[in-house]
Amino acid sequence: VPRTGGPRRSSDHAELLELLDAAQRWFRRNLAAERGHKVALEYVKERRLEQSTLDLYGIGYAPPGWENLKVALRNREEAKLLRSGVLSRSKNNTTIDWFRNRLMFPIRNIRGEVVSFGGRALDEDGPKYLNGPETPVFQKRSVLFGLHEARSAGARMQRVLLVEGYMDVAMLQQHGVQPVVAPLGTSATREQFELLFRYTPEVVCCFDGDDAGTAAAWRALRNALPALDTERVLRFVFLPQGEDPDSIVLSEGAEAFRERVDQSELASSFYFRHLEEEHDFESPEYRARAARQASRDLKTIRDATFKNQMLAVLRDKVGHVPIDESVDDGVEPNWVRAAEPVSRTEADPVQRQDHTLASWLLEHAEDVSGVDPALVEKLREVAPDSLVCALLEFILKREISTSVVLQDCLRDQFGPRVDTLSSLPAGEYDEVGSVVCDLEHELSSFVVATQQQRARRAYREARE
Numbered sequence: 114v115p116r117t118g119g120p121r122r123s124s125d126h127a128e129l130l131e132l133l134d135a136a137q138r139w140f141r142r143n144l145a146a147e148r149g150h151k152v153a154l155e156y157v158k159e160r161r162l163e164q165s166t167l168d169l170y171g172i173g174y175a176p177p178g179w180e181n182l183k184v185a186l187r188n189r190e191e192a193k194l195l196r197s198g199v200l201s202r203s204k205n206n207t208t209i210d211w212f213r214n215r216l217m218f219p220i221r222n223i224r225g226e227v228v229s230f231g232g233r234a235l236d237e238d239g240p241k242y243l244n245g246p247e248t249p250v251f252q253k254r255s256v257l258f259g260l261h262e263a264r265s266a267g268a269r270m271q272r273v274l275l276v277e278g279y280m281d282v283a284m285l286q287q288h289g290v291q292p293v294v295a296p297l298g299t300s301a302t303r304e305q306f307e308l309l310f311r312y313t314p315e316v317v318c319c320f321d322g323d324d325a326g327t328a329a330a331w332r333a334l335r336n337a338l339p340a341l342d343t344e345r346v347l348r349f350v351f352l353p354q355g356e357d358p359d360s361i362v363l364s365e366g367a368e369a370f371r372e373r374v375d376q377s378e379l380a381s382s383f384y385f386r387h388l389e390e391e392h393d394f395e396s397p398e399y400r401a402r403a404a405r406q407a408s409r410d411l412k413t414i415r416d417a418t419f420k421n422q423m424l425a426v427l428r429d430k431v432g433h434v435p436i437d438e439s440v441d442d443g444v445e446p447n448w449v450r451a452a453e454p455v456s457r458t459e460a461d462p463v464q465r466q467d468h469t470l471a472s473w474l475l476e477h478a479e480d481v482s483g484v485d486p487a488l489v490e491k492l493r494e495v496a497p498d499s500l501v502c503a504l505l506e507f508i509l510k511r512e513i514s515t516s517v518v519l520q521d522c523l524r525d526q527f528g529p530r531v532d533t534l535s536s537l538p539a540g541e542y543d544e545v546g547s548v549v550c551d552l553e554h555e556l557s558s559f560v561v562a563t564q565q566q567r568a569r570r571a572y573r574e575a576r577e
Contacts, residue, residue, distance in 0.1 A: 177213055288362045
């Protein structure tokens, strides 16, 4: 059967890539020594970024102002510039530059084509780091910053270091610690781990040693589980609080940093250490809860040998786990099956939105602060029985910040439904987590969706 639209989509794809390449060349010219903007050049000097590093990653600069890039590319079709992600619409419905006063890092796909950008703010306006929006050529969960450059170096990648941001990638590479890559969100996704393991048998994740870093590492590990097997090794290294890879390399040297990486913790060790830290293994109740969570995680492992080894360690720690035979043949125990959420096709959109956003809140409780009180009050009015509303009450009023305690507090009110919150498909957290800086927008969207659903129900009831 002939497929329609293929050539047109291919042409559109190529045109968007060409626009992004043009934007990249313009950003680069803005950082050229002979004409570069003073604030950007001073930041580059302060961070000790060498010219070879700027050239390798194609780092540039987006100056302040609303229409600099728009004017520079004024001979291009505005609709295509919007589709490429370099322009956006303002509240007044005018088109403006997406990036302003930021050091610009081009994000390349595995073929080396620029598919988007990441920008590091050089002032206090907006989030510190900002990625471009998702577009027909850019899905951030499937791209890793620095992977193209690492592969282009030519050497076989026996081990790859995965760090938190593109500045970490650039500075480590500059100091000779390579190959090194970074995800484009709060944590690496399943797709990114699958991509990375195509080119290396070992990945070492480097995170800050604070609570936020540990939480990000835990999310990354759970996302990586389906990709792990007896031939793929995942490790974790945690830096001292207040330090980042750049500061460690500058203070201790590249060789000392490599020694930290060499002493990194295996994924299996980190998994069970963190599980034990979250649950009190001294009591049967908490051991059972740990077993329940672990069973959901470990059943995602596709490699039977690795899965069975992990289950053996779990049984040693918590006693009998009722998934010995059932995990391998695809049949889950009743107590796991009873807690499963309604499938995507069966759940109504508002319930699904509630479940997805609540799952993100549970995993990112430490990131939630300063939500508009009027919005919280509106949420209480419109959706008082929602998981989102209950979670916000606990997080904002009781200052509870750990997912385990939050689940305990909610279980009496919502029952088994609470246990499904940490069981979203891989990548779902990242999708919602990408809006950390705009949580209020997501909450407002949920309020509007709930109001619309209530209005539709009232209309149907009135007609009946």
